[in-house]
Amino acid sequence: MKTEMPSIFSAKRTSFVRTSVIREILKLTVENSDILSFAGGLPNPNLLPKDVLNTVMESVVKENISTAFQYGDSSGYLPLRTEISNKLTDVYWSTPESITITHGSQQGLDILGKMFMDSDTNVLLEDPVYLGALQAFSPYNPNFFSVPIEPDGPDLYLLEEIISQNKIHVFYINPSYQNPSTYTWSLEKRKQIAKILDDNEIILLEDEAYRYLDFSGIVYPSVSSFRKRSDLTFVLGSFSKILSPGFRLGWTVVPEVYRSLFTAIKQGNDLNSNQFSQVVVSKLLNVLDWKGHLYSIQNFYSEKKETLVSLLREYLPEARFTIPEGGMFLWVEYPQVSSKEFMNRCLASGVAMVPGTEFSPTSRSSSFFRMNFSFLEKENLELGVKRITKAYRDINT
Ligand SMILES: Cc1ncc(COP(=O)(O)O)c(C=O)c1O
The missing domain is CATH 3.90.1150.10 (Aspartate Aminotransferase, domain 1)
Known part of the structure; x- marks a missing residue:
């Protein structure tokens, strides 16, 4: 039949x-x-800065043809990873090798969803939450829990209640100028929550897409920087808001134990991130008055x-x-x-x-x-x- x-x-x-x-x-x-x-x-x-961009693009075409127009390392172009590690991360375990370049930070979310989430994974989110993270995680149908966000960060009482009553495996956060609320966690809450996460062995996915967009130039230390459990901590960054989303470049700081798995999943996605963009951005970071x-x-x-x-x-x-x-x-x-x-x-x-x-x-x-x-x-x-x-x-x- x-x-x-x-x-x-x-x-x-x-x-x-x-x-x-x-x-x-x-x-x-x-x-x-x-x-x-x-x-x-x-x-x-x-x-x-268009003039600087023009000069850099010209020099890439003249000097970097064989790298910029070729397949590359799945973890990313090393000079770019080095620039990121030196200039754009604050966790003490960050090294060029710990950085994996992604196709926007959105790809990092997608890879982390694939890596950690099953139908019996308990995932804690902020409420409200960045919609793109929900889109990346939802296909794996994890159990979502959520904690309300106040103008200075999560409601601590409710956070502790959720964590004490449920085995939370993963907490996804966007603590600086959050999308959509623009709420920003206070320094005190960052420290307190890092400790709660350590005590309860919770994997942290910290999304720092807006980190450098403070109106008075403050750069808050990441929640991750207060954690002792670096092996349970992932930090995602992006060039979209500080240079241009057109490059489609972001990065994830990946703990050593997870690096080969993270890279293997990425290979299945795209083999490697856009080489041309990576070479251009690494040069830009070098010459720009950052x-x-x-x-x-x-x-x-x-x-x-x-x-x-x-x-x-x-x-x-x-x-x-x-x-x-x-x-x-x-x-x-x-x-x-x-x-x-x-x-x-x-x-x-x-x-x-x-x-x-x-x-x-x-x-x-x-x-x-x-x-x-x-x-x-x-x-x-x-x-x-x-x-x-x-x-x-x-x-x-
Ligand atoms: C909080 C947050 N995370 C991640 C992203 C993804 O950005 P991109 O993939 O361009 O790095 C966005 C985009 O708007 C965002 O608002």
């Missing part, structure tokens, strides 16, 4: 794949250029944040938010409206934001919206806030 193939055949794990409304909204905004988008997490491409570059990015984002904050205060004082210390988002609560209706009205009026439900580990409804301020120019930020205000008032009157 012939069995019919279902019209779409796919592995069981695909039923756990989580889709992203953000990508849908981004598609809409690309198709319809009249929509003003506060939705993406897009860095501003004009912040790249401190000056970070300073100009931080200033740029800080001014944009000020603009959005003052526009919201002027036009829609009902909107509530905590002023962030860094990053590229405002996490705004719009009280007394149905978030679904509000989002639809906003889209119909030509303005997009991401509803908070998207970032809830349990898809709980939320009155918060994530608003990006780094991408739109000043006039469009104002026009966008006016459209949001009108949509809000149309519902509330």
Whole structure:
């Protein structure tokens, strides 16, 4: 007897794949250029120092053809790993060999999901949580637990309660200028939580994608840097927010015991990360006035944040938010409206934001919206806030 193939055949794990409304909204905004988008997490491409980039690209084509246009080491291009280890990590066990270059830090999340998560793995998340991490982990259908995040970090009482009642295997965190809330863990909570994780032998996945985007130039020590159990600690970094997402380069600091496994999984993904980007970025890191570059990015984002904050205060004082210390988002609560209706009205009026439900580990409804301020120019930020205000008032009157 012939069995019919279902019209779409796919592995069981695909039923756990989580889709992203953000990508849908981004598609809409690309198709319809009249929509003003506060939705993406897009860095501003004009912040790249073009003259330095030009010189570096030319020199790569002249001097590095055989490396830049060839397959490479699956763990990454050693000069780049050395630069990262020297300039961009703060854990005492970091060496060039401990760094694996990934296709954006997103690939690091994907590899770590594959490496640690099964249906009986207990994974603790922040609530709200970075949606891309949920997308990377969900196919393995682990048991998700979540701890609410306050403006200075996780609710410690609840964290200890969850950990004492359940064997948590993995904790994924984004402690600096978190996406979406922009909340930043205090120094005290970083130290306390590092100790709790050590005491309970919990694997830490620390996502530092926004580490250098503090508006006043502070760089917080990572939670990982306070841990004694370096063998249970992974730190993920990214060039997307400090140079450009176009390079698609990130890295993971991998403990020695896991290095060959991590690299083998990566080989199955892509053999090696983009060699051309790696050579260009390693040279860029060498020649760029790094401190000056970070300073100009931080200033740029800080001014944009000020603009959005003052526009919201002027036009829609009902909107509530905590002023962030860094990053590229405002996490705004719009009280007394149905978030679904509000989002639809906003889209119909030509303005997009991401509803908070998207970032809830349990898809709980939320009155918060994530608003990006780094991408739109000043006039469009104002026009966008006016459209949001009108949509809000149309519902509330
Ligand atoms: C918290 C967080 N982690 C990781 C990523 C992935 O970034 P990339 O793959 O570009 O390094 C993002 C992207 O927006 C992010 O917000």
